[in-house]
Amino acid sequence: MNNKSDVLNHFYNYINKLDSLYNLSEKEFENYNDRVMEFLTASVFNRSSSYENALPLSLKLSNLGDSYTAYLFLKAESKTRKNKYEKIFYKAKAVANLLFTGIYQKSETMLLELLNEVGNTRIDIGLQCYILVMLGQLSAIFKEDYATAENYLVKVQTLYKRAPENNPPGMDSISQEDLLILYYNSLFEIYNRALWKNTEMDRELYIEKVKSLDALPKSEDQYFNILYKLNKIENMIAVKEYNTALQELKYFDKIIKNSVFERWVRPSIFRDYARIYSKIGDSELMYKYAKMSIMSCKIYGNALDENIMINDILDIIFEYGKTSTEVQTNIGGNYFIDQLMRLLRLKDWYTSADHSANVRNISLNIIDYMVKKKRIKIDTTTLNELKYGAYLHDIGKLYIPWFELNKITPLTKEEFTLIKNHTVFGKRILDRLGMERIDKYALGHHERINRKGYPFRLKPDILTNIVAASDYFDAATSTSRKYKTPKNYDRACEELLKETGKGFYPEIISSLCSIVKSGEDPKVYTSEK
Structure with a gap:
């Protein structure tokens, strides 16, 4: 061109x-x-x-x-x-x-x-308000610091009338009308979130805040009213009016279907269905709508909503799990874990489908071999933790935006830093779900014994390093990764042997390579062997 x-x-x-x-x-x-x-x-x-x-x-x-x-x-x-x-x-x-x-x-x-x-002109004030709204959303969504988020948005409430009445040519989001839509509904959403999470004493305070906000003048803008109706329904859920909220949500769902606003609210609608069904004890519909909420973020490209929905869905599942004998009974089995993995498969096209199961199987084969050769001792509880820790080692990728996770062109330094954060995010997710005993596998599977790994350059224990070696081996031999040519098992072992004593403990690599040399597939595990 x-x-x-x-x-x-x-x-x-x-x-x-x-x-x-x-x-x-x-x-x-x-x-x-x-x-x-x-x-x-x-x-x-x-x-x-x-x-x-x-x-x-x-x-x-x-x-x-x-x-x-x-x-x-x-x-x-x-x-x-x-x-x-x-x-x-x-x-x-x-x-x-x-x-x-x-x-x-x-x-x-x-x-x-x-x-x-920014200065003090009307345009400056509009820009200042827009920036404050973003800081408020950042504090609420990524830090869950609702007090700071509220402070930012209340500043906008006091300033926005001094912003331009209309957006200047070539700009958006800084007119009085746009700022009202942004700050009002962001503040309403923050109050609802605080209601979902806080104690009964705090709840009374936030119920009063919602009433005060509801009494303020509102916009006639159609999008404002769509968001307002959704926030009202979410407030019903927050104050435990579940049946009324469900009826209102179904009606709202019909109104919004096929409208120009559907893309912006569809993930929240599905999330709200999941929240209601979790509260009335319908796990099948809860999981169905939880997955639909995350899936719709991908379809519509709502990257910020994706982060919000992941947080909310994890909270919904955790809260449900605290009271459900169904989840408590199955958390040592497959049901609860499989629900998390299904969420991950919605996001990660190229690596999640078989990778997590492969890493689990390779890890179990290595530990079996090491026990057989008397290189390590392990009790049943710790073995079970290794099994699920290996399976969920990449669960932190839930917090990585879909496009970044599946991108096949070279990553910038910023993007690579974001991808590396899946280790920290994984620990956060497992801790959030009450699974602290296996969070070390998510956090440490990219650490190396020479302290040159990430995220903290720490020396991992031998079990975490087993998962790390299994992750390395499967990544090297995978045919589903579009950005690299797969190696055969022997070549992958040659590479791992070079990393012996640097990235991985020698007894781990010798065990894995002995399995490969015997002709067995380390990615296939049967407990009978």
Whole structure:
């Protein structure tokens, strides 16, 4: 193509024809990744001219679930803008998309820096309010710090009337109407979340806060009213009016179906069904709607909602498990664990389907061999923990945005850091579900004995290192990973032998390679052998 503008226009026309990345075929998905690389080359590196369709292009990328590409593009776009307000606006929009990917620490730093750049004009106030809304959402969603989130949003409540009555040309989200929609419903949602999580004493306080908020003037905007109705239903759930909430939710579901707003609220509707059915004791429908909630985030590309829904679904399952003999009985078996793995399979196309089971089986074969050769002793309880810890070692990937998890082009440093965080996220999930005894396997399966692994460069114990070696072996020999050529078992063992004493304990690698040399498949486990 002749120039960068042509490349941008061509890419913009291409993505406007896409409804969902999740529904693309494997070949189409690979084509999308290739086109993104071409687009980024033209739009990010050494571009001096602004692009007239920057805002709708970035919105489409975000709606497809590719928020990180939108972030890179908008960050570059902000540098091309000469107007001070436009420069800050595009920076803020870039950070919003970075936040959608889950990279919230850097997002928070950038947002706080942007607050120092705004002045006191009406446009400045609008920009300030928009930034404060994002800080409020960040505090609530990623930190679960509802008091700080409320403080940010209450500031918006006091300021938004000084913002522009209408959005300036080429901008959105900073008019009085837009800010009212953003802050009001964000605040309502925070109060509902606090009601779900807090003690009876705190509940009375938040019930009064909801009443005070409900008494404030509201917008006539259709989207405002959609969100308001949904928040009212969620408040019914929070105050334990489950049957009324279910009736209202079913009615709301019919109204919203096939509307232009469906993509934004469908994950929440399914989540709310799951919450209600968990409270009235219907586990089958609870799990059904839990999975539908997460699946709809993928289909609609709602990356931020995906993080919210994962948190909420885990809480729903955990709360249900505390009172359900069904879950308590099966947590040592397969039912509860399988529900978690089904959630992961919805997200990870290329690695989760067989990888978790393979790592479990390889780990069990290694430990059996080591026990047989008297290299280790292990009791039944610890063996059971190893079994489930190995199976759930990658469960933290639930918190990684779908597109980033399945991306087949090279990752940036930021993206790789996000992917590496699945170890910390895994510990968080297992702890959240009361499974602290196996969280070390999620946290430590990328640690190495020479302290050069991640996330903390710690030396793992031998059982965690068994899972790490099993993970390495299966990844090296997997045929489902599009970004690397699979190795045969003998070649993988050769690589592992080179890592003996560096990444892995010698007795682990010698045991695994002895299994391979015997002709047995380490990915197949039968307890009878």
